[in-house]
Amino acid sequence: xxxxxxxxxxxxxxxxxxxxxxxxxxxxxxxxxxxxxxxxxxxxxxxxxxxxxxxxxxxxxxxxxxxxxxxxxxxxxxxxxxxxxxxxxxxxxxxxxxxxxxxxxxxxxx
Amino acid sequence: xxxxxxxxxxxxxxxxxxxxxxxxxxxxxxxxxxxxxxxxxxxxxxxxxxxxxxxxxxxxxxxxxxxxxxxxxxxxxxxxxxxxxxxxxxxxxxxxxxxxxxxxxxxxxxxxxxxxxxxx
Numbered sequence: 001x002x003x004x005x006x007x008x009x010x011x012x013x014x015x016x017x018x019x020x021x022x023x024x025x026x027x028x029x030x031x032x033x034x035x036x037x038x039x040x041x042x043x044x045x046x047x048x049x050x051x052x053x054x055x056x057x058x059x060x061x062x063x064x065x066x067x068x069x070x071x072x073x074x075x076x077x078x079x080x081x082x083x084x085x086x087x088x089x090x091x092x093x094x095x096x097x098x099x100x101x102x103x104x105x106x107x108x109x110x
Numbered sequence: 111x112x113x114x115x116x117x118x119x120x121x122x123x124x125x126x127x128x129x130x131x132x133x134x135x136x137x138x139x140x141x142x143x144x145x146x147x148x149x150x151x152x153x154x155x156x157x158x159x160x161x162x163x164x165x166x167x168x169x170x171x172x173x174x175x176x177x178x179x180x181x182x183x184x185x186x187x188x189x190x191x192x193x194x195x196x197x198x199x200x201x202x203x204x205x206x207x208x209x210x211x212x213x214x215x216x217x218x219x220x221x222x223x224x225x226x227x228x229x230x
């Protein structure tokens with residue numbers, strides 16, 4: 001149950017687009033279309049953003065989109081806004097009915 | 111939808127604690143549920159999951175044999191019995207509802223968490 005690999009930080013200017021990667025193996029990300037993304041602001045619970053690779057959770061802006069290629073999933077935020085500044089975590093279903101998270105990416109809006 | 115955790119607190123190494131998660135606003139018995147923890151300054155770690163009926167349970171290697179997940183669909187409540195607690199179990203424990211009925215696939219609702227501190 002090794003953690004998925006995410007970049008520690010990603011930054012962008014307001015209005016720009018950024019992409020966060022989430023790399024796993026064929027036993028998790030590459031083997032199933034069950035990748036989710038969560039946004040977390042300091043002191044708050046994680047907020048679901050994307051599930052099943054590319055489906056937006058209820059109430060989530062269409063500025064957020066997800067995709068996957070091979071063992072790497074990606075979250076793209078377009079039209080970056082100040083309120084998007086937060087930590088983002090990916091997760092994936094893995095073999096043997098377990099779930100693994102990524103180490104997290106801090107998004108900074110310049 | 112509301113998920114409200116309780117039962118956290120300070121416990122000595124080797125001790126036990128039982129966490130509770132009261133669910134409301136959705137049909138609890140339809141969806142799989144999980145416990146996810148987050149140590150201070152760290153990312154989330156999935157701990158355990160249970161299918162909608164309670165027939166199937168799943169555990170992370172780090173807690174297998176020490177933690178037991180269960181649910182009472184008549185009371186819309188999820189439980190986590192934690193035994194042989196260690197300092198590294200210190201974390202905020204979240205209850206989360208899954209988008210799936212049986213397996214642990216991804217979460218659509220989270221509670222606000224309950225803090226568990228293991229220290230002498």
